[in-house]
Amino acid sequence: METTVKTHDGTGATSAPPAPAELQPFLHDACITLCAPGMAVSRADGQISEGPDGFYHGDRRALSMLVAFAEDVPNAPISGGPDSADRASFRTVLRGLAEHSPDPAVTLERRRTVEPGELRETITLHNAGLTSVPIRLTLRAASDFAPLEAVKSGRPVPDSAPRIETDGLAWSDGELTARLVCAPAPDAAVHGPAEAAELRYSVELGPGERWQTELRCTVDDSKGAAFSPAAPAARAALSSGAALRTADRGLDHWFARSCEDLGSLLLADPLEPADTFLAAGAPWFLTLFGRDSVWAARMLLPLGTGLAAGTLRTLARRQGGKSDPATEEQPGKILHEIRRDGLEFGDGLSVPPCYYGTVDATPLWVTLLHDAWRWGMPPEDVELLLPHAESALKWMDEYGDADGDGFLEYVDSTGRGLANQGWKDSGDAVRRRDGTLAQPPVALCEVQAYAHEAALCAAELLRAFSRPGADRWEEWAQRLKLRFRERFWVEDADGPYPAIALGRDKKPLDALTSNIGHLLGTGLLDEEESRLVAGRLAGPDLDCGFGLRTLAAGSGGFSPLGYHIGTVWPHDTAIAVHGLVRDGHHDVARSLSAGLVRASASFDGRLPELFAGHGTGTDTRPAPYPAACRPQAWSAASAVTVLQAALGLSADAPAGRLTVQPRMAAGYLPLRASGLRLGEREFEVTVDAGGTARVTGLPEGVATVEQAEEAQAAQGGEES
Known part of the structure; x- marks a missing residue:
């Protein structure tokens, strides 16, 4: 009426x-x-x-x-x-x-x-x-x-x-x-x-x-906000000079809009205003989030390491130093979020101003330190943070695995905080295929992948800086890999796949979810396991045509407008795209990337935190999730991840190497990406319509370039 x-x-x-x-x-x-x-x-x-x-x-x-x-x-x-x-x-x-x-x-x-x-x-x-x-x-x-x-x-x-x-x-x-x-x-x-x-x-x-x-x-x-505004010069420098021109104007627009939005989300640490980081999103999350800020900084490494360094140091200053059940702080743990006054949600749910209720921010911090070093963060800056990395590793081993079963898990110790403490942190996010909700403690599949990658990354850092412990962490990662294979894999009529988590009874929670995309590229899976995961991501129950659904269609409780049970999160899909490329599954990565570009056009290039997962089978454009943040840092940063995947960029600045493998670039050619950075040097990558790639701006011998599939096919035709 x-x-x-x-x-x-x-x-x-x-x-x-x-x-x-x-x-x-x-x-x-x-x-x-x-x-x-x-x-x-x-x-x-x-x-x-x-x-x-x-x-x-x-x-x-x-x-x-x-x-x-x-x-x-x-x-x-x-x-x-x-x-x-x-x-x-x-x-x-x-x-x-x-x-x-x-x-x-x-x-x-x-x-x-x-x-x-x-x-x-x-x-x-x-x-x-x-x-x-x-x-x-x-x-x-x-x-x-x-x-x-x-x-x-x-x-x-x-x-x-x-x-x-x-x-x-x-x-x-x-x-x-x-x-x-x-x-x-x-x-x-x-x-x-x-x-x-x-x-x-x-x-x-x-x-x-x-x-x-x-x-x-x-x-x-009179009290002051939790964090300071970033200086205008820092906002301008975040993506200064970064520009993209491709055959796909949708990707270009998404990239340009994202770079602009990211500068507006920049905040500074009041304890050291030169250190900046990205607030998670507007309006609900305009503050420091351990997981979100780390992921966004990691995604943006091809544009420079300054943001990563500021994010690492800001979080390191607040790294847990004691055990405090009220805030879930523990020695070596990286925080979840900081607020001005804490949050009171009603129904007994509340979090303190500085809250540590997250299981994944700590291993992700270690991996960001490693990746920033590989992209050219100054060695002296990296070395100063190694004691914090060692504390984070100790947390993973002692506190993250509280019951000693060899997996990182979480349980809300306060009774008032987040029931789920991975990136899918809503109360109904973790479940069995029949819709039954998880009971804590919960060991998430992607958190084991983060921990495995963090241990290997730490081993590489410790060796490079002549610190002890590298062998131990490589062995730790290998044991985790074997345990994961034994405990997490389940099977349905379409074959094997990893469960989203282990529940209280240590049995797999067998929902098919986008979480498995985060396992790719971390080294946790062998070649055959990676192929199986890529195949699941390519299926129509997860790939909706605009990106990955968080929960497979047809699962118990699936809802296209459910926060973590059927919607599409751009960063989630972008992480899967990056892992797919690292593991060599370029066709699946190309399809998922194209879905994100299609979706971005419906939001004028400003991809929100999440959107509805109805998919191209029913909708010509994605419906919004009505309460989503927009802009959201890791959604905006996903445009850079898609570019990195398209170019197959990987860096080893300590060894003076950059690798370009544009095997996923079809559909975007010709392509020109400028304002990219390896350490202090700015460079540009171009790939012409025939698939021939070139790098300019780096000293001779630094860049190793493989040609795109188009150029390889043309060369093969000439030879035959």
Whole structure:
């Protein structure tokens, strides 16, 4: 049943009944403009008016409303959206004003810019008509200082009482103070509905004239956000010079948009502002996440090692040093996330401001250190972090394997934290094929792969820097590999495959999931096992045509809109693509990559955290997951992983070698990728339409280039 309600612009409109309280708000039709730790969330028409909308500073909402409308005329939005990561613009027609034909004449334009702790808007009225018109412009604003988790949970928070000032408004809760200043100052400022306030202008606009007011909202924070804004130069340098031109304009657009978004997600460590890292995503996860920040930095290594170094050091400063059941901190453990005030989700679920409830961030940190060294991170910087790597290895051996069965596992020790502590951390993510949920402790398949790879990577680092323990960790990895083969493999009518996990009874949880893609390229599988996994990933129950479903279609509990039980996560698919290429399964990697590129076009190049897994069998474009973050760091970084896979890039900077094997490049040729880096040297890779690859910018003898399949086929034809 529909009802007619009074909208914020004073006009009558038809809408559905209001949604029940305390439902997670949707974001799929929101416009997010950000420069971490600041962000603005609005409707597509620019109005900050409902649900998750607001101007945020860190984990608090400084403005819960900022709407602009002309009184007594229909306000008809006609365009709006982001112009770049930190800028957006919107245009509304003020219908009936100065119109002498069916053509619109008077418009209201908003141009928005977000900086750390600051929102700026320019509001312009333009009369393209032939007569003068009076316009009564109203700006309605409110602030509730709501914690982010309250917004995410849909819990209403009452607005704060505004203080009316000569040039605007101010609000304070004793910790944060938000000020909204207008220039020119409004003609009148009054209290509006509820705790909102209104700033009013009376404008006489002649033919062809424009009128503007500048709005500036700033936030003063006596406590301080958990992390500092990155310097503008650091944001600009993150992907400086990186450019991609291929035969696939969708890939090009995804790559360019991703590089731009990644700079807007950059934050700095207040303990050492030169060290930067990527916040996980906006709006819900605009902070340091161990797993997410490590994966994003690892994916971006072909663009340079500076981000990886900053991420490694930021996490190392906070590496666990004691056993604390309340935070799940343990010696050597890498944290899960840091928040300003901790999170209270209701129903007994809460996490402290610094929370260590993750099983995979620690081995992933070790592997990032190794990979950054291979891509040219200065040896002296690597060496300083080796004691932290040794502590992480000790955690893997002693704390990660708490029951001594030889596998890394997790269990929420607090009773209030995350029940699942791998990257699929929702409560229903880990299950059997029949839908039965896992009971802790849980040993995830991909975590064993991370641990295996971390042990081998650590052994290589320890030898290179003449530190003891390399043989021990190679033997440790070999034992883990044998145990995994004995315990994790299950079989169905289509043959063998790895289970998602072992449960409390140490028996396999036999759901077929995308997790198995993370095993590839880690050395955990032999050649035949890798072939079996690649075949499963290629099947239509996992590959939906836009990427990998998190849970195979037809499994118990499968839902195309289930957070970890049927949706597609771009980073998840990109990790599988990278592993497929490392293990030589180029055809499957090519198909999955093409799916991600197709999906990116439906999201204007800004791939969200996740999207629906219905697939190309039913949909011509992927449906959004309505509450997904967008942008999300590892989704954006996935564009670089797809490029790396297409070029077959692998680096060994200590040995002065770069390998290019563009066996997955078909469909993207000709291709030119510039702004890539090996250590301090920038280089470029081109592959022509015939598949001939070249590297420029590196000293002679550094790059080893194999030709793409097209060039190899042509050469074979000439020889025959």
